[in-house]
Amino acid sequence: MFSESIKMSWQNILNNKMRSFLTTLGIIIGVTAIISLITIVQGLQAEITGRFAELGAGKIAVQAYGTPLKQGLSDNDIENISRIENVAGVSPNLTFISSVARDGEVLENVHIEGKNHTFFRYNPNLVSRGRAFNILDMESKNKICIINQAVAQKLFFGEDPVGRKMQIGGTTYEVKGILNEDATSDVMSLMAGTGSDYRIIIPYTTAMGMAGIGSVSSLEIYVSDTDKTDEVIDETELVLNQTFNFKDGSYRIINLDSLLETMNTMNDMMTAVLAGIASIALLVGGIGIMNMMLVSVSERTSEIGLRKALGAEPVSIQVQFLIESIFLSLLGGFLGLILGLLISWVACIAIGMAFRISYLAIFLGVGFSAAVGIIFGWAPARKASMLNPIDALRSL
Amino acid sequence: MGKEILSMRDIVKVYQIGDEEQTVLKGISLTVYEGEFISVLGPSGSGKSTLMNIIGCLDIPTSGTYILGGRNIPELDQKQLARIRNREIGFVFQSFQLLPRLTALENVELPLIYARVSPSKRRKRAEELLIRVGLEDKMYHRPNQLSGGQQQRVAIARALANNPTLLLADEPTGSLDQKTGKQVMELFRELNNEGHTIIMITHDPNIAKYARRIVKILDGSLIEGTEDDVFREH
DSSP: OHHHHHHHHHHHHHHTHHHHHHHHHHHHHHHHHHHHHHHHHHHHHHHHHHHHHHHHTTEEEEEEOOOSSOOSBOHHHHHHHHTSTTEEEEEEEEEEEEEEEETTEEEEEEEEEEEOHHHHHHSTTSEEEEOOOOHHHHHTTOOEEEEOHHHHHHHSTTSOOTTOEEEETTEEEEEEEEEOSSSOOOHHHHHHTOOOSOOEEEEHHHHHHHHTOOSBSEEEEEESOGGGHHHHHHHHHHHHHHHTTTOTTSEEEEEHHHHHHHHHHHHHHHHHHHHHHHHHHHHHHHHHHHHHHHHHHHHTHHHHHHHHHTTOOHHHHHHHHHHHHHHHHHHHHHHHHHHHHHHHHHHHHHHTOOOOOOHHHHHHHHHHHHHHHHHHHHHHHHHHHHOOHHHHHHTO | OOOEEEEEEEEEEEEEETTEEEEEEEEEEEEEETTOEEEEEOOTTSSHHHHHHHHTTSSOOSEEEEEETTEEGGGOOHHHHHHHHHHTEEEEOTTOOOOTTSOHHHHHHHHHHHTTOOHHHHHHHHHHHHHHTTOTTOTTOOGGGSOHHHHHHHHHHHHTTTOOSEEEEESTTTTSOHHHHHHHHHHHHHHHHTTOEEEEEESOHHHHTTSSEEEEEETTEEEEEOHHHHHHHO
């Protein structure tokens, strides 16, 4: 009985190929729009999240502007912060500009960064050759440095820089390692945007002595449990408030996780708005289906009358027409699904990001089109089932 | 005489046309026994189509009782009426009413589908019926590949599908020429001889005479008559 209804519906759609196709076009467009939008936006979101996770997940940045009395954070303050629960490590940032030289070759205005061993522990692939700094380098304020390829090419052309000496601001330093430029640089340095091709890192304790500064104005806190980020921030605020005597604007805490959250919320909102617009197309498509079903019912009035005379119950007539409209819209849904995935695949290649099939999009596309078929097919099917068989037979 | 299969008492049908009420059937009583072949003869506008719709359970009377297969039809709902039409009545229409997209075989299967007969049994039964009406070589033809007489035979096979209590034919020769009309009437005769009860509605006395019993309907009332009466009055 049910399989007969399916067979009859299918035959009817095939008998009116052109009309059926034009009718489903609305559904095809709606589902295509929904699926490609969701797939692309979700892909973007995943991409952004992934990059953020690489760069800065589980990291809190602190900018200490200080007060007239206390310019920045001392070693003692850093020690206090690193003792906070769930803090895995603290890495201070120190930047100053100096000239560097070797054998008469001079580079002016090079950004020199002061970092500690913790920084290298959390950016393990940063040093491609030679070695990173360790805690002993910090304590004994060793005059060593790690340089990038640009500096190596300029000052050590044709030589292996590791183990050789160079001058930074008139002091002799030994090159201990080469920076791996391909490794993901940390997001903080990116944001700070030194803008220079040359990059030299020295132990931050050495840098403090060299630059003649007694305090650190910027540091990063590595959190051991990312679920506890908020607690760590609260604790850090407590420490910083005490350090700077509760003065407003003396410091700023930037949480990358919360930044990511904001971005995701924005993405979600965008998805919702776009899907809302696309569902208008689906609504229009549904009205198209309803129209075709109404035409189909009036075209087949005598057939309905005959079927009723032969013993079809109202329910079986209704089911038959309902199946037909669900079929039509599901057909549109599947075509839209294929088209939508195709479009988003092409778009992903064009944007240059990984193509991810969104199961939510597939579920929405197919679910929506089936729902449209039922909702917009209901009234015509009901109309067909209520036809008076006598009037229906007479209409031939 | 066989057992009573259909009994109508004081059937009245009133149609509301605008503000006016029109009484189409004015208290019709009719009893039909198993194995009968009855013609209901009447001119157009006499109410014979309305009577046929009521007999066929397509319409319900305004008042009166109509017992078919032991049930009072006016008390039944749409679903039950559909069941009665499916199991108890086989319709033969003037314009054949075959579905053009389906083959002869599939057309005959339709009532069997609604009776929820399994596909294999359905096919077997439809084949038997088409053989019975002499269309064993036309089973896979569509209606437009068949002549009028052949189409009406398919329709008769379809009417017989669920082995109904009653064959109800409405002007079965109305769309056929005289020769094929005669052949169709011969088929009805044979079916009656095999035990099928038949009610035929017609305006044509020459067709009505194939029946064993003739009732005339005139202006909404029934008059029992014989072949002779009929011919005298026409």
